[in-house]
Amino acid sequence: MKKTLFILIMTLGNLSAGPIKDMATNNPDGMMNYIHTADYPTLLQFVQDAYAEHLAAPDDAILQYVWTLAINEADLTKQIPLATDFSLSQGDLAMKQLGARAIWLATLQGATPTPTQKEQAITKLKAQLSALTTPSQEAFQVALYTSNALLVLGDDAGLDALLTSKEDVSNYRAKDNWTPTSTATVFQTLATQYTQLGNDPNTANNDVEKTTAAFYRRAKERRDQNKEVKALQPLVNLDQIKK
Amino acid sequence: MVSFKLAGTDTWTSMNWTWTATGPNGETINGPTGAGKTEWKIADGDQDTAVDWVKWKPGKWKIKVQIGTITTEFEQEIAIRTEQYFCFGTIPVESEPTAGVLQRIIDQWACPDILGTLLRVPGGGVNNPAGDHFIPKDEPNRVYTIHRLLNATRNLDPVPQLKAEKGLDEACGLDPYKHYRFFAGCQFKFKVKDNKLTAKPEFVPDSKADLVGFTPTPCSQSNGMAGVIGQKDTESGKVKGPDGTSEAKSGDTEFSYLSKNRVGSFGQSGWKVISGHDMPWVFLRFRFETKDDGLIDTRFSNGASNNPNGPDATKDYSLVPTIYVYRRYYDLPSSQWKLQQIQKLDEQRRPFMSIGAPISGADYVLP
Numbered sequence: 001m002k003k004t005l006f007i008l009i010m011t012l013g014n015l016s017a018g019p020i021k022d023m024a025t026n027n028p029d030g031m032m033n034y035i036h037t038a039d040y041p042t043l044l045q046f047v048q049d050a051y052a053e054h055l056a057a058p059d060d061a062i063l064q065y066v067w068t069l070a071i072n073e074a075d076l077t078k079q080i081p082l083a084t085d086f087s088l089s090q091g092d093l094a095m096k097q098l099g100a101r102a103i104w105l106a107t108l109q110g111a112t113p114t115p116t117q118k119e120q121a122i123t124k125l126k127a128q129l130s131a132l133t134t135p136s137q138e139a140f141q142v143a144l145y146t147s148n149a150l151l152v153l154g155d156d157a158g159l160d161a162l163l164t165s166k167e168d169v170s171n172y173r174a175k176d177n178w179t180p181t182s183t184a185t186v187f188q189t190l191a192t193q194y195t196q197l198g199n200d201p202n203t204a205n206n207d208v209e210k211t212t213a214a215f216y217r218r219a220k221e222r223r224d225q226n227k228e229v230k231a232l233q234p235l236v237n238l239d240q241i242k243k
Numbered sequence: 244m245v246s247f248k249l250a251g252t253d254t255w256t257s258m259n260w261t262w263t264a265t266g267p268n269g270e271t272i273n274g275p276t277g278a279g280k281t282e283w284k285i286a287d288g289d290q291d292t293a294v295d296w297v298k299w300k301p302g303k304w305k306i307k308v309q310i311g312t313i314t315t316e317f318e319q320e321i322a323i324r325t326e327q328y329f330c331f332g333t334i335p336v337e338s339e340p341t342a343g344v345l346q347r348i349i350d351q352w353a354c355p356d357i358l359g360t361l362l363r364v365p366g367g368g369v370n371n372p373a374g375d376h377f378i379p380k381d382e383p384n385r386v387y388t389i390h391r392l393l394n395a396t397r398n399l400d401p402v403p404q405l406k407a408e409k410g411l412d413e414a415c416g417l418d419p420y421k422h423y424r425f426f427a428g429c430q431f432k433f434k435v436k437d438n439k440l441t442a443k444p445e446f447v448p449d450s451k452a453d454l455v456g457f458t459p460t461p462c463s464q465s466n467g468m469a470g471v472i473g474q475k476d477t478e479s480g481k482v483k484g485p486d487g488t489s490e491a492k493s494g495d496t497e498f499s500y501l502s503k504n505r506v507g508s509f510g511q512s513g514w515k516v517i518s519g520h521d522m523p524w525v526f527l528r529f530r531f532e533t534k535d536d537g538l539i540d541t542r543f544s545n546g547a548s549n550n551p552n553g554p555d556a557t558k559d560y561s562l563v564p565t566i567y568v569y570r571r572y573y574d575l576p577s578s579q580w581k582l583q584q585i586q587k588l589d590e591q592r593r594p595f596m597s598i599g600a601p602i603s604g605a606d607y608v609l610p
């Protein structure tokens with residue numbers, strides 16, 4: 001038993017010491033086990049190393065696969081901190097989108113970040129939203145996912161940003177029959193309806209329904225505070241960030 | 244719905260109004276007449292509000308308004324607006340033919356072992372006869388593993404997730420990591436004379452999409468946290484003339500809008516190693532004619548194209564993936580956006596596996 005443990009430790013030691021490409025090529029099964037059993041700091045370091053190797057050799061097919069594989073194989077409790085500490089910390093829009101999306105999706109799936117993890121995620125998401133100034137399709141997608149992530153984390157900045165999309169707001173107002181000054185009860189009812197739809201076994205994993213429920217929960221909070229359901233101090237304007 | 248009115252005349256309800264319009268060939272259309280008719284609202288009132296627009300001959304019209312004894316005229320250019328269409332390509336699950344396939348291959352390419360197996364593919368490990376993940380160089384085993392590549396990265400059924408109220412730039416609510424390999428949409432406005440373009444067609448604002456999706460990490464669709472983004476061709480998202488290659492221009496009688504993508508480099512690499520063929524592109528070409536109906540003219544009935552590089556003269560879509568084409572329209576009576584499925588083009592995987600250019604010096608080339 002001791003011998004087996006020693007061999008395992010030696011294997012992990014060798015894995016973490018060598019380049020990721022070598023790990024993936026020479027011992028793929030060991031690498032998969034490593035990803036599945038690593039604690040959070042170790043996994044974060046692995047993802048950072050794998051991504052750094054990918055950037056150094058962007059055309060390498062294996063390296064393109066490994067870091068996404070590692071993110072995907074992380075369990076739900078690690079998804080929000082991993083997105084915050086890794087994806088949202090990268091400079092390119094694709095990674096920012098990936099991070100915001102991971103936070104949004106993990107929250108919808110029931111992840112329960114610690115108060116510190118949640119605060120760190122919200123702070124980075126807000127900074128990311130404020131930094132989007134140049135219109136493009138990519139920037140719009142980042143803004144959309146970031147707003148959704150903030151929305152489901154319970155931050156008003158997500159609602160405020162989503163309310164800048166005139167077409168979406170117009171469509172939802174027409175579909176669900178509300179105005180910026182509808183009563184809190186109206187929004188509570190809509191939140192309940194969309195929550196039920198999102199949790200319906202026939203529409204399970206319906207992320208849009210669950211997100212719309214969060215939209216109306218935040219809107220209800222606005223009306224409880226006697227504020228209108230319209231963009232007040234948005235960190236980004238979705239209509240303007242489109243290209 | 245279209246309406247004409249004169250600014251600042253809303254309160255002129257006691258006056259008698261007479262509206263007429265004269266077309267480019269002298270034809271006349273009579274509008275409302277009577278006291279307080281301050282607006283000419285054009286809506287046919289039937290249920291199909293998707294086509295509830297002005298159906299006048301394109302060109303310059305003169306709108307004449309008589310208010311009491313005063314007559315005023317203004318010009319109105321009537322152009323054509325196509326319907327709004329979108330399409331998306333999705334990989335469904337297909338049955339995997341197992342006749343002649345080694346049990347070892349079936350085990351190694353099953354979830355979740357396929358995650359580690361795939362790491363051996365780009366380096367050519369699966370082509371090494373001495374390796375423990377060698378794929379026999381025969382059609383059954385190679386076809387099976389390609390099926391597994393696709394099935395393990397399948398998309399979730401996108402149709403139940405479509406939201407008419409979500410715009411094209413939000414892929415009508417579809418998720419690029421879960422639901423589609425590509426999503427494209429368009430609506431154009433254009434001016435014509437004698438059924439020919441007088442200028443390049445323009446996109447209607449907020450009615451353009453040219454999105455490439457991700458290849459999900461195998462066996463992970465239920466969480467879908469990450470994936471590898473697909474590759475978009477430089478010609479994708481462009482508006483072309485009737486030959487499909489040059490830009491649409493004045494004088495053309497039809498134009499098109501192409502979406503063309505393929506899997507990212509990891510998928511391309513694996514495809515080449517296993518099949519011995521280059522990775523084909525996947526595509527759909529929206530076609531419109533300049534006759535004044537604004538309906539899509541893509542040649543669906545001609546079948547899928549065997550060309551790995553894009554549409555040919557008569558065939559507008561690729562063998563893979565399964566492609567859905569929809570119309571999105573605003574329904575006035577209910578004040579809601581609605582969707583209508585136009586086509587579902589089922590993928591044809593087996594021929595797709597062999598249409599790419601053979602890789603020079605490949606260990607094995609799938610027939």
